[in-house]
Amino acid sequence: MPFRKLKYNEIVLRYGVLHYTDTAELQKGSVKLPAYWVQENIIKQLTPYGVIYCNKRHSFDFEWIFREASLKNLKCNLKYGGCFVPRHVLWDPNRQLSAHTWGIAIDINVAGNAYGTKGNQDPALIALFAKRSFVWGGTWRGKSGPDDYSRCDPMHFEAGCKL
Numbered sequence: 001m002p003f004r005k006l007k008y009n010e011i012v013l014r015y016g017v018l019h020y021t022d023t024a025e026l027q028k029g030s031v032k033l034p035a036y037w038v039q040e041n042i043i044k045q046l047t048p049y050g051v052i053y054c055n056k057r058h059s060f061d062f063e064w065i066f067r068e069a070s071l072k073n074l075k076c077n078l079k080y081g082g083c084f085v086p087r088h089v090l091w092d093p094n095r096q097l098s099a100h101t102w103g104i105a106i107d108i109n110v111a112g113n114a115y116g117t118k119g120n121q122d123p124a125l126i127a128l129f130a131k132r133s134f135v136w137g138g139t140w141r142g143k144s145g146p147d148d149y150s151r152c153d154p155m156h157f158e159a160g161c162k163l
């Protein structure tokens with residue numbers, strides 16, 4: 001794949017420092033962001049699969065991917081599972097912030113694509129995300145090698161950068 005996942009400090013450089021506070025408002029592991037940051041960076045985007053809230057710098061990517069996926073010749077299996085969600089990775093307050101906090105990651109087809117499983121995403125959908133420089137969590141592996149799906153996150157697509 002010609003794209004790679006952004007490192008945490010690269011996400012901060014590209015999309016901004018977040019002055020967050022931990023909160024259990026939504027559930028344990030969620031964070032509260034300053035209202036000005038959300039107002040300036042997160043927008044509501046209409047897609048053929050419904051409304052999503054995402055980072056304004058990727059709203060056209062999401063719209064394009066969802067529109068292509070909805071076209072007759074592809075008709076990808078696509079159920080939107082969430083994009084902008086201010087929280088820590090895996091809702092664990094001891095981990096760093098999730099890319100969802102910046103609205104640059106999206107979960108698709110949550111049912112059937114649980115964390116730690118191989119999942120069953122449509123290859124055509126994976127290809128659409130790749131075209132817009134998104135990396136797929138379905139390629140992430142644990143430390144024991146290519147068959148170790150312990151860190152695989154097949155529902156998750158995230159804005160990447162060139163290798």
Ligand SMILES: [Zn+2]
Nearest residue numbers: 105106107156
């Ligand atoms: Zn995700």
